[in-house]
Amino acid sequence: MGKSNEDMEMQTLTEKLLARSSKRKSVRPGEIIISEPDVILSHDNTAAIAEIFAQLPQAKVKHPERLAITLDHAVPPPSAKHALNHARIRDFVREQGISNFFEIGRGICHQVLCEEGIVGPGLSLLGADSHSPHFGWLGAFGAGIGRSEVAALWATGQLWLRVPETMRVTLTGRLNPGVTTKDLTINLIGELSSEGAAYMAVEFAGDGIADLSPDSRAALTNMMAEMGAKNACIAPDEVTWNWIDNTLKRTRPADWAERLDRFREHALYPDAGAVYAAEHRINMHDIEPMVSCPHAVDKVLPLSAIAATAVDLGFIGTCTNGRLEDIAAAAAVLEGKQLKSRLIVIPASSLVLRDAVDAGYIGTLLEAGATIGTPGCGPCMGNHMGVLAPGEVCISSANRNFRGRMGEADAEIYLANPAVVAASCVAGQLIHPAEITSGRQP
Amino acid sequence: MMAGTAHRVWKFGDNVNTDVIFPGKYTYTVSLEPAALARHALEDLDPRFAGAARPGDVIVAGRNWGNGSSREQAVTCLVAVGARAVIAASFARIYYRNAINNGLLVIECPALAEAVSTGDMIEIDMDAYELRFAGQVFSFPALPAEVREIVEAGGIIPYLQLQT
Numbered sequence: 074m075g076k077s078n079e080d081m082e083m084q085t086l087t088e089k090l091l092a093r094s095s096k097r098k099s100v101r102p103g104e105i106i107i108s109e110p111d112v113i114l115s116h117d118n119t120a121a122i123a124e125i126f127a128q129l130p131q132a133k134v135k136h137p138e139r140l141a142i143t144l145d146h147a148v149p150p151p152s153a154k155h156a157l158n159h160a161r162i163r164d165f166v167r168e169q170g171i172s173n174f175f176e177i178g179r180g181i182c183h184q185v186l187c188e189e190g191i192v193g194p195g196l197s198l199l200g201a202d203s204h205s206p207h208f209g210w211l212g213a214f215g216a217g218i219g220r221s222e223v224a225a226l227w228a229t230g231q232l233w234l235r236v237p238e239t240m241r242v243t244l245t246g247r248l249n250p251g252v253t254t255k256d257l258t259i260n261l262i263g264e265l266s267s268e269g270a271a272y273m274a275v276e277f278a279g280d281g282i283a284d285l286s287p288d289s290r291a292a293l294t295n296m297m298a299e300m301g302a303k304n305a306c307i308a309p310d311e312v313t314w315n316w317i318d319n320t321l322k323r324t325r326p327a328d329w330a331e332r333l334d335r336f337r338e339h340a341l342y343p344d345a346g347a348v349y350a351a352e353h354r355i356n357m358h359d360i361e362p363m364v365s366c367p368h369a370v371d372k373v374l375p376l377s378a379i380a381a382t383a384v385d386l387g388f389i390g391t392c393t394n395g396r397l398e399d400i401a402a403a404a405a406v407l408e409g410k411q412l413k414s415r416l417i418v419i420p421a422s423s424l425v426l427r428d429a430v431d432a433g434y435i436g437t438l439l440e441a442g443a444t445i446g447t448p449g450c451g452p453c454m455g456n457h458m459g460v461l462a463p464g465e466v467c468i469s470s471a472n473r474n475f476r477g478r479m480g481e482a483d484a485e486i487y488l489a490n491p492a493v494v495a496a497s498c499v500a501g502q503l504i505h506p507a508e509i510t511s512g513r514q515p
Numbered sequence: 516m517m518a519g520t521a522h523r524v525w526k527f528g529d530n531v532n533t534d535v536i537f538p539g540k541y542t543y544t545v546s547l548e549p550a551a552l553a554r555h556a557l558e559d560l561d562p563r564f565a566g567a568a569r570p571g572d573v574i575v576a577g578r579n580w581g582n583g584s585s586r587e588q589a590v591t592c593l594v595a596v597g598a599r600a601v602i603a604a605s606f607a608r609i610y611y612r613n614a615i616n617n618g619l620l621v622i623e624c625p626a627l628a629e630a631v632s633t634g635d636m637i638e639i640d641m642d643a644y645e646l647r648f649a650g651q652v653f654s655f656p657a658l659p660a661e662v663r664e665i666v667e668a669g670g671i672i673p674y675l676q677l678q679t
Binding site: 271 | 530532534535538539540542543544547559578579582583584585586587590605607608609612613616617659661662665670671672675676
């Protein structure tokens with residue numbers, strides 16, 4: 074009631090982010106708010122959204138500077154229909170004067186918008202893509218919405234949201250060699266199920282986070298989409314600020330300092346007394362390499378329980394695990410080895426590809442016999458560039474293994490960390506990377 | 516008293532994801548024409564559905580219906596088929612939003628989801644917030660007022676058209 078009451082409200086990071094995006098002092102779980110996001114994301118679905126937008130009386134997008142559009146889901150276009158879709162998006166971008174437009178080959182929306190400093194600490198994004206919780210690794214709010222909602226946002230700048238309850242996941246200890254945050258998320262989703270955080274926010278906390286690299290943090294928040302979460306977030310720390318500083322100097326040489334200042338002013342942190350609807354604690358030292366088995370992300374087994382399952386091909390890429398650290402892990406496994414099974418590697422962005430070339434990783438992958446693809450989503454959702462044949466078994470660093478996901482209903486997809494994918498392609502079967510790097514391959 | 520309306524059930528299980536409701540390989544090539552969307556509805560889950568479903572049919576499912584991709588065609592393909600509602604033990608959040616924003620009725624009712632099978636006839640009574648089947652009555656919660664306005668308008672686009 075009174076203003077002083079509102080001031081005293083202790084809030085989670087997500088509650089603070091949503092309070093800001095709805096121009097309020099505080100919000101409570103369960104409330105319906107009208108949010109005005111800083112960024113509205115769409116990708117290859119932009120032309121379809123524009124068709125919906127055309128049904129509205131507004132001829133012009135209300136805040137064109139808030140839109141961010143990447144071409145990433147089927148790039149370069151594998152058919153004339155896909156090419157026409159891209160052509161229509163370019164028309165829309167021109168007509169509406171959208172400056173944050175990223176052409177084919179620049180990379181996957183979630184990776185590119187972080188690299189370009191379009192999303193950063195304290196900002197909020199709504200996106201026509203289910204992996205939008207990704208942006209929480211920067212201390213931002215990101216949630217996926219549908220196409221009609223994006224059309225409504227283009228027209229009005231606003232959208233209704235229900236304030237989620239927050240689940241806190243406290244991380245302690247350190248990951249063992251060969252184990253990544255991908256294993257941590259698969260393990261957590263296996264325990265809590267694919268709806269374990271349905272309608273909820275997930276906030277990662279604990280002193281274990283300080284040791285996690287930027288690339289591995291992004292995998293953490295990204296995968297929470299597979300636990301049903303609305304968004305996931307990590308409060309910014311020195312690791313976050315260093316990454317933003319280094320990256321923006323490369324991508325925005327003209328205004329990186331201004332952008333960094335804006336993020337520093339906007340950064341939000343959870344209150345010590347905030348209320349969490351659920352609490353989980355994970356000692357990262359206890360995690361071993363984990364695998365999601367066909368055809369559900371929450372059908373989880375330790376790698377050790379299904380080792381020796383034969384695989385026809387591997388895929389390393391996507392918004393979940395297609396960053397430099399992931400490609401470096403694959404290169405470390407493949408150094409001096411030859412593949413028994415096919416391996417497709419698709420960097421998450423052109424910046425990642427450039428760095429992977431400079432570091433020599435791409436050379437190592439090519440020498441081992443891997444195929445390198447244009448930065449983008451690749452075969453993740455069965456569009457192109459590595460779809461499966463009937464009966465094939467794929468080991469993938471992506472985020473979903475649903476029936477038909479990679480284009481063929483009668484195929485099997487296992488999900489794992491990138492080193493496990495690379496090692497399994499050397500052995501022709503699921504295997505722990507240590508067995509390859511130590512030379513004890515079968 | 517308003518009587519409910521009668522609907523034939525198609526029953527599915529838990530964790531049905533959007534990739535089997537509307538396969539991703541069609542998302543950038545199949546047009547948004549209702550007939551084209553309807554042809555692929557539930558293609559990788561029950562290939563008979565698209566051919567045999569009739570307007571007014573309802574889908575009844577277990578937990579977490581519509582998890583996975585945000586693709587709206589997983590809702591609009593069912594609207595195109597003429598499905599009256601999806602009734603589930605629970606919904607994935609983006610699917611739930613997409614349904615509301617495209618005028619597809621979504622009802623959370625775990626007890627009814629347990630009780631019925633494919634081919635059963637159920638009654639939906641939107642005035643009483645009740646579902647009826649074989650002499651049993653199942654109530655379901657009303658939506659928040661802000662959200663109900665959007666559903667009543669037939670989705671967020673018709674809702675915005677009405678406002679201007």
